[in-house]
Amino acid sequence: MNENEALKRLLIEANEPGSLGITQDNLEEVPEWVEAGMAYFLQNPFQKQRPAGWRRALRYAAGIAAAIAVAMTVLYHTSPAARAWMDEVIRVVMTWREENTMFHFSGKQPEEVANSVWRPEWLPEGYEEYEVLDMSGATKIKYRNEEGRRFTLIYCPVEEGNMLDMDNEHSDYREITLNGQAAHLFESNTEGKNSFLVFFDETGRMAFQVYGLMPGETLIRVAESVAQKNLVKFLLLLSQNGPLKTYI
Amino acid sequence: MVEDDKRRAFEKIYHSHKRLVWTTTGRFFHENDKRWDAFQNTWERVAKYFQKFFSAGCEFLPGYLVTITKNECKNLLVKEKRERSLPLELAGEEDFAAAAETRQGAARAKELLALLPRHYRAVLEMRLVLEMSNSEVAKALEITPAKASTWYRRGRDMLVRRLKEEGITYE
Numbered sequence: 572m573n574e575n576e577a578l579k580r581l582l583i584e585a586n587e588p589g590s591l592g593i594t595q596d597n598l599e600e601v602p603e604w605v606e607a608g609m610a611y612f613l614q615n616p617f618q619k620q621r622p623a624g625w626r627r628a629l630r631y632a633a634g635i636a637a638a639i640a641v642a643m644t645v646l647y648h649t650s651p652a653a654r655a656w657m658d659e660v661i662r663v664v665m666t667w668r669e670e671n672t673m674f675h676f677s678g679k680q681p682e683e684v685a686n687s688v689w690r691p692e693w694l695p696e697g698y699e700e701y702e703v704l705d706m707s708g709a710t711k712i713k714y715r716n717e718e719g720r721r722f723t724l725i726y727c728p729v730e731e732g733n734m735l736d737m738d739n740e741h742s743d744y745r746e747i748t749l750n751g752q753a754a755h756l757f758e759s760n761t762e763g764k765n766s767f768l769v770f771f772d773e774t775g776r777m778a779f780q781v782y783g784l785m786p787g788e789t790l791i792r793v794a795e796s797v798a799q800k801n802l803v804k805f806l807l808l809l810s811q812n813g814p815l816k817t818y819i
Numbered sequence: 820m821v822e823d824d825k826r827r828a829f830e831k832i833y834h835s836h837k838r839l840v841w842t843t844t845g846r847f848f849h850e851n852d853k854r855w856d857a858f859q860n861t862w863e864r865v866a867k868y869f870q871k872f873f874s875a876g877c878e879f880l881p882g883y884l885v886t887i888t889k890n891e892c893k894n895l896l897v898k899e900k901r902e903r904s905l906p907l908e909l910a911g912e913e914d915f916a917a918a919a920e921t922r923q924g925a926a927r928a929k930e931l932l933a934l935l936p937r938h939y940r941a942v943l944e945m946r947l948v949l950e951m952s953n954s955e956v957a958k959a960l961e962i963t964p965a966k967a968s969t970w971y972r973r974g975r976d977m978l979v980r981r982l983k984e985e986g987i988t989y990e
Contacts, residue, residue: 574979579947583882585929586944588839591846591885598838599845605855609833612859616829616866617822704834719823 722783
């Protein structure tokens with residue numbers, strides 16, 4: 572080991588978590604809003620030319636959201652009508668930036684909504700579910716086919732701290748209707764870039780994002796088939812039968 | 820490493836160490852927006868130098884991540900002109916010399932390192948661990964490249980000299 576390597580190792584060893592008094596017992600949980608904010612980055616952490624504004628955009632959006640929140644709080648506490656209206660209506664703020672679009676959510680959902688389990692009942696031919704990630708508030712499910720092509724479904728309750736985020740630089744946008752709610756399709760216009768679809772369940776309490784290297788129509792078909800699963804039944808079937816293709 | 824394997828490896832490291840990084844940011848900032856900045860900057864840097872980071876070996880990952888996180892926090896503090904911990908004078912040199920007289924081994928090496936003036940140590944970490952160039956260090960600390968170079972050289976010489984004086988070697 573040369574001298575530089577030895578010094579490097581010493582410097583790293585000296586920065587073990589214990590040097591800052593950090594142990595397994597006092598690790599803090601990462602807040603849900605941070606996890607939600609990282610979701611976009613984690614989709615492609617090695618993107619060479621990440622939009623310079625992605626971090627600022629989140630802060631900018633957070634600033635706007637904070638200003639709106641102050642105004643809404645005043646209204647909420649002074650007007651019963653406004654309170655009822657806000658409880659039921661103001662749940663989603665869509666923010667357009669030059670390079671990406673974000674959906675910020677507010678409110679709070681009942682536990683049965685927050686813990687609900689959702690899956691598509693139709694998948695493009697050959698695709699199977701292969702990974703489910705719990706992302707502290709959001710669930711990410713990955714699908715792939717034998718050729719290694721993939722697409723992803725994310726769902727989360729429409730509530731404070733959750734957010735969906737997507738690239739809008741390489742797609743054409745159009746609003747459509749799914750489940751009686753406005754849905755947002757960003758169909759890729761660039762080879763090698765994902766299409767994205769954001770949609771909601773019939774009650775507007777659960778948000779979904781499906782994306783992959785596939786036409787918008789395929790994403791829509793997947794989205795139209797997404798349905799809530801009985802959690803107990805789902806787990807039972809999953810343990811008995813394995814991945815998705817066997818239980819639908 | 821194939822791109823997809825790389826992404827999966829990154830995601831695995833992220834999920835297993837995100838709490839450590841978040842907790843480390845809390846040692847520098849109380850404000851959530853500052854912690855958020857440092858958290859993101861850390862993971863961006865990990866992604867940028869992932870190959871080097873990944874090849875460092877599992878046992879070094881926590882120390883490596885804490886080093887990166889600390890560095891990103893310090894960069895933010897410097898930008899805010901709040902960093903008072905990088906004094907221009909060589910504070911601590913006497914302590915460093917005095918402490919060199921007692922204990923031995925790897926633990927002793929860490930103690931010697933801890934006694935290195937903080938601006939020297941910061942530059943050593945940036946140059947040797949994070950493999951930043953002299954001009955990158957200068958930019959991050961808002962000092963001239965000449966000063967960054969001087970701090971690196973002096974800090975390195977001081978540390979190596981003390982380690983050798985105590986007979987501490989690395990195999």
